Amino acid sequence: MLLRLKQHSVLPGFHLALGYTIFYLSLIVLIPLSMVFFKTSTMGWERFWTVVTEPRVMASYRITFGAALIAAMINAFFGLLVAWVLERYQFFGKRFIDALVDLPFALPTAVAGIALASIYSSNGWIGQYLEPLGIKVAFTPLGIIVALTFIGLPFVVRTVQPVLQDLERELEEAAASLGATRWQTFKCVIFPSIFPPLLTGFALAFARGLGEYGSVVFIAGNMPMISEITPLLIITKLEQYDYAGATAIAVVMLVVSFILLFLINLLQWWTGKRCR
Amino acid sequence: MSIEIQNVSKTFNKFNALNNINLHIPTGELVALLGPSGCGKTTLLRIIAGLEFADKGSIFFYGEDTTARSVRDRQVGFVFQHYALFRHMTVFENVAFGLRMKPRAQRPSDKQIQSKVDDLLNLVQMQGLADRFPRQLSGGQRQRIALARALAVEPKVLLLDEPFGALDTKVRKELRRWLRHLHDTVHITSVFVTHDQEEAMEVSDRVVVMNKGQVEQVGTPDELYEHAVNPFVYQFLGNVNVFKGHLDQDSHFHTNDDNRVASASAYVRPHDLEISRIADGESIAATVLSVLSLGATVRVELLDVQDITLEAELSKELSRTLDLKKGDQVFVKPKQMRVFTASGAVVAAA
Numbered sequence: 104m105l106l107r108l109k110q111h112s113v114l115p116g117f118h119l120a121l122g123y124t125i126f127y128l129s130l131i132v133l134i135p136l137s138m139v140f141f142k143t144s145t146m147g148w149e150r151f152w153t154v155v156t157e158p159r160v161m162a163s164y165r166i167t168f169g170a171a172l173i174a175a176m177i178n179a180f181f182g183l184l185v186a187w188v189l190e191r192y193q194f195f196g197k198r199f200i201d202a203l204v205d206l207p208f209a210l211p212t213a214v215a216g217i218a219l220a221s222i223y224s225s226n227g228w229i230g231q232y233l234e235p236l237g238i239k240v241a242f243t244p245l246g247i248i249v250a251l252t253f254i255g256l257p258f259v260v261r262t263v264q265p266v267l268q269d270l271e272r273e274l275e276e277a278a279a280s281l282g283a284t285r286w287q288t289f290k291c292v293i294f295p296s297i298f299p300p301l302l303t304g305f306a307l308a309f310a311r312g313l314g315e316y317g318s319v320v321f322i323a324g325n326m327p328m329i330s331e332i333t334p335l336l337i338i339t340k341l342e343q344y345d346y347a348g349a350t351a352i353a354v355v356m357l358v359v360s361f362i363l364l365f366l367i368n369l370l371q372w373w374t375g376k377r378c379r
Numbered sequence: 380m381s382i383e384i385q386n387v388s389k390t391f392n393k394f395n396a397l398n399n400i401n402l403h404i405p406t407g408e409l410v411a412l413l414g415p416s417g418c419g420k421t422t423l424l425r426i427i428a429g430l431e432f433a434d435k436g437s438i439f440f441y442g443e444d445t446t447a448r449s450v451r452d453r454q455v456g457f458v459f460q461h462y463a464l465f466r467h468m469t470v471f472e473n474v475a476f477g478l479r480m481k482p483r484a485q486r487p488s489d490k491q492i493q494s495k496v497d498d499l500l501n502l503v504q505m506q507g508l509a510d511r512f513p514r515q516l517s518g519g520q521r522q523r524i525a526l527a528r529a530l531a532v533e534p535k536v537l538l539l540d541e542p543f544g545a546l547d548t549k550v551r552k553e554l555r556r557w558l559r560h561l562h563d564t565v566h567i568t569s570v571f572v573t574h575d576q577e578e579a580m581e582v583s584d585r586v587v588v589m590n591k592g593q594v595e596q597v598g599t600p601d602e603l604y605e606h607a608v609n610p611f612v613y614q615f616l617g618n619v620n621v622f623k624g625h626l627d628q629d630s631h632f633h634t635n636d637d638n639r640v641a642s643a644s645a646y647v648r649p650h651d652l653e654i655s656r657i658a659d660g661e662s663i664a665a666t667v668l669s670v671l672s673l674g675a676t677v678r679v680e681l682l683d684v685q686d687i688t689l690e691a692e693l694s695k696e697l698s699r700t701l702d703l704k705k706g707d708q709v710f711v712k713p714k715q716m717r718v719f720t721a722s723g724a725v726v727a728a729a
């Protein structure tokens with residue numbers, strides 16, 4: 104298999120490229136991550152289990168994974184909408200909005216957290232109107248979702264956009280000429296094409312949300328059991344020189360994240376081949 | 380199902396794409412819209428389909444006004460130049476698409492869909508490829524599937540937008556013949572757009588020659604070729620030699636300066652240009668520039684006394700008898716020509 108690939112390839116250097124890839128990935132990703140497992144293994148199975156199943160830690164998993172999932176779903180929906188508008192319509196200020204999308208990438212996350220916290224706090228610009236309605240955003244789990252939505256927006260927009268751009272208008276015209284309604288055209292023709300990139304964008308936004316720390320700590324309030332995220336717990340443990348405890352929680356996050364991302368990637372292979 | 384186009388005009392940003400088009404397309408005919416790029420032929424086709432809407436004028440399908448109807452309700456089959464197949468669906472699902480999209484009450488059962496799609500795949504000679512994806516097919520195969528998909532919903536009218544434009548010459552010729560044959564079996568009123576005069580002549584019952592948003596002439600391929608009404612049509616339908624000259628009192632064409640009444644041009648097809656070694660009363664002296672063998676025929680390029688390059692097409696035998704060589708002095712005489720005045724009107728066909 105490897106040999107055949109080499110023979111039929113136009114560009115030479117398969118072995119070199121593969122070797123470099125493995126070396127690079129090991130150096131940058133695998134070796135540092137294996138240290139997490141190595142460090143954890145010093146504490147023994149029983150202590151490991153006690154640390155990672157502590158009620159406060161369990162609550163933080165729920166908050167972290169839950170908020171990241173909800174934020175990623177919000178981003179999948181609205182990110183698709185933004186990408187659609189940017190690709191399909193011509194309007195004044197389009198370039199400006201296009202540039203705005205990348206801003207969450209460029210902004211230091213702490214700045215984003217402080218900005219969001221001040222806007223959504225009970226006397227902030229938006230918070231003062233939400234407060235009377237009984238909606239509290241800053242210093243609650245809702246605030247975490249807002250922060251993660253902000254952070255993850257560019258992922259979906261930027262993965263879906265190029266695919267939407269390549270989608271020929273003729274496909275829609277063909278569907279319409281065959282009698283498909285607008286909804287059927289979207290469901291059966293457009294959506295199957297943009298589903299894979301949408302899922303990729305969703306996975307990226309979700310992964311980013313799991314690891315996000317900077318913006319969240321400013322808006323979350325960080326109350327144990329309520330709005331404390333797992334990355335913050337890890338930092339807290341590190342500050343207390345409990346390195347093994349910190350890496351133990353990190354291992355759990357790592358394994359769960361990997362499994363979830365792997366499942367999302369598997370989902371990509373499943374696409375609707377037929378439409379009803 | 381006849382199509383009636385009445386006073387249709389369309390403007391894009393001050394550009395007159397279509398200018399007051401009137402056209403009748405009889406039931407069951409295969410009609411070509413022929414013209415250079417930018418002449419409005421595709422726009423007209425898209426207006427017939429309902430993918431575009433006219434600024435002015437009406438479209439009737441079999442006497443029924445469909446001007447305001449959207450493409451969804453017009454029951455047209457549309458075939459695109461770049462196929463527009465659904466990439467994520469198999470060939471089968473592509474063809475079945477229109478049937479599956481029908482409102483639930485009219486939707487055929489799975490069994491009916493299966494047999495209908497099988498029939499269509501047989502019709503387009505693509506049986507056995509039902510499980511392939513479009514990317515696994517060649518261009519010609521894709522276009523056949525696109526055609527089968529369009530026919531699946533039993534459209535009243537079939538519209539094809541440069542259907543062979545993206546294919547290579549050999550496949551294009553094959554598909555042309557096949558489309559003609561298909562039309563003879565299905566007899567659906569069809570309109571197809573092309574910029575290739577050979578394609579239009581070979582495939583269609585009737586050709587509509589368009590230029591600059593207007594219809595120049597409508598007729599059978601023979602009529603157009605033999606009786607072009609103006610220089611544009613004459614030139615667009617094939618290679619042509621133009622002789623500048625004058626008309627005398629009896630409306631006879633002369634290239635010399637005697638008896639001039641009005642200026643005119645004579646148009647002669649390359650195969651209507653006779654070459655001879657001996658001068659005769661009406662012939663024009665010319666020098667052979669090149670002799671090019673094109674298989675069955677020989678193309679001779681000549682330079683006449685007015686310093687105009689001429690092109691003549693001879694049969695292989697004739698060229699062998701004449702034994703033309705570069706630099707030879709010869710005499711040419713049109714066997715048949717069409718004379719137009721400066722304003723473009725036909726004078727006579729001598």
